[in-house]
Amino acid sequence: MRNSASWVINRWNVALLLLSISCGSALAQFRDTLGVHWNNPLSASVSTMVMRKAREDALARELGANVPGDKAPAAQRRRPEIDDAVVRFRPTGTYLKTRELADLLGNDPTERAQYLALMNNVLQVYDKQAQTAGMQNDLAMALSFFFGENARIYHGLPEPPDAQFMDLRNMIARGMAEEGILRNASDRQKQEMWETLVAYTGLTLFGYEQAKQAGQEAMVRGYQQVAGQNLQVVTHLSPDGINFTANGLTISNTPSDSTAFSQSSSAGGAADAPIAGVIEAVQLAHAYEINEIDANARFTRRRIRVAGVVEDTQVEEGRMVLHFVQGNDAYANYSLTCYLLPSQQTAAASLRRHEHVVVEGVSKGRTDLYKVTLDSCEIVSR
Numbered sequence: 001m002r003n004s005a006s007w008v009i010n011r012w013n014v015a016l017l018l019l020s021i022s023c024g025s026a027l028a029q030f031r032d033t034l035g036v037h038w039n040n041p042l043s044a045s046v047s048t049m050v051m052r053k054a055r056e057d058a059l060a061r062e063l064g065a066n067v068p069g070d071k072a073p074a075a076q077r078r079r080p081e082i083d084d085a086v087v088r089f090r091p092t093g094t095y096l097k098t099r100e101l102a103d104l105l106g107n108d109p110t111e112r113a114q115y116l117a118l119m120n121n122v123l124q125v126y127d128k129q130a131q132t133a134g135m136q137n138d139l140a141m142a143l144s145f146f147f148g149e150n151a152r153i154y155h156g157l158p159e160p161p162d163a164q165f166m167d168l169r170n171m172i173a174r175g176m177a178e179e180g181i182l183r184n185a186s187d188r189q190k191q192e193m194w195e196t197l198v199a200y201t202g203l204t205l206f207g208y209e210q211a212k213q214a215g216q217e218a219m220v221r222g223y224q225q226v227a228g229q230n231l232q233v234v235t236h237l238s239p240d241g242i243n244f245t246a247n248g249l250t251i252s253n254t255p256s257d258s259t260a261f262s263q264s265s266s267a268g269g270a271a272d273a274p275i276a277g278v279i280e281a282v283q284l285a286h287a288y289e290i291n292e293i294d295a296n297a298r299f300t301r302r303r304i305r306v307a308g309v310v311e312d313t314q315v316e317e318g319r320m321v322l323h324f325v326q327g328n329d330a331y332a333n334y335s336l337t338c339y340l341l342p343s344q345q346t347a348a349a350s351l352r353r354h355e356h357v358v359v360e361g362v363s364k365g366r367t368d369l370y371k372v373t374l375d376s377c378e379i380v381s382r
Helices: 014-020 024-028 041-062 098-105 109-132 139-155 162-179 187-214 217-235 281-290 292-298 342-349
Strands: 242-245 248-251 278-280 303-316 319-324 335-340 356-368 371-381
Touching: 041 139, 041 162, 041 187, 041 217, 041 248, 098 109, 098 187, 109 187, 139 162, 139 187, 139 217, 139 242, 139 248, 162 248, 187 217, 278 281, 281 292, 281 303, 281 319, 281 335, 281 356, 281 371, 292 356, 303 335, 303 371, 319 342, 335 342, 335 356, 342 371
Parallel strands: 278 303, 335 371
Antiparallel strands: 242 248, 303 319, 303 356, 319 335, 356 371
16 A cells, blocks of 8 residues: 555546536536435444544544554554455446436436436546555545545535545554454445445535535535535434544534534425324334334434433533433343423423433434434423
8 A cells, every 4th residue: 555645535636527527417406415325234334433433543632542643753653554455345347336326316317317427427537546546446545535525525624635534544444454344345345335435425526616616605505515414324423523634533422413404404404294193212212223224214304202211311512411211121222312492491400310201303313323313302291
């Protein structure tokens, strides 16, 4: 691996794209609901690992331990060698996911064809630059590109130095090797994940840079929101808590229902149709643990009523939070958290541990590895 190579994924030559494809129409209709198609178990394991390693590095830095990018002498910053073979794949010679992704985005044959051409071109430009840097067919580099660029775009930050991307890539590659996440992954699975990460990030980056060059502030903000949605779909966290700075990738437990994000991330900002009846808190948490895809289809973004036993009430980052008792079975570590509306302050102040309550709120799905969240909650009965 050529660590000293000049990696230029954060300095895309937009002219190459403009010369090779006429995509004004596609960009004009680019959806603000773009989100990474990220449902298979391998992808979930990879994203969880990245978040965990980012937090471990941040904690190590706070404690003065040796992490990539710190100020300790080089001799003290030696890390285990990275086995690049773990994160590399042998390509099939043709793209596997772009047709599917284009079909998901396009509303008609013309739009689908535009998206397909643009995605293929994005992958070609990325791959050409990756080969120059010795990073071709590298899943860890694609993940670095995804997290780094989407976080940068969402927060409107300037382009970071190349070394910052490489530090993140190395952290991800080392984590994959240490945890054996890709041990049973096929080349095809790696390529499909690589294509999805690069295609969605490339589309977002391309639109964002074009909007900035054209001085179209509304479109700039739109693409920033797209970048936030990309991050949220993968991490189940608010993009407000995901950042990419000189300290590397930092991820906090900011819930994905943060007001600033949720109001602009969906059409009209309203939740889907409410669900009649009441579901037990433990059962709701179990549903997301057993089959998150099914639970998302049934509950996420729906207004529901949940009954449960109070574990405690807290104030977290300025918001009132109600935690339910998690149960005592195999899923006891899978928690349900309810963020209460400000109007519920008096009722929340009088809650007691082990009291049975019914709350109504909008399910935000799994917002952390072991946490399901309800937002905008009201205490209905007790």
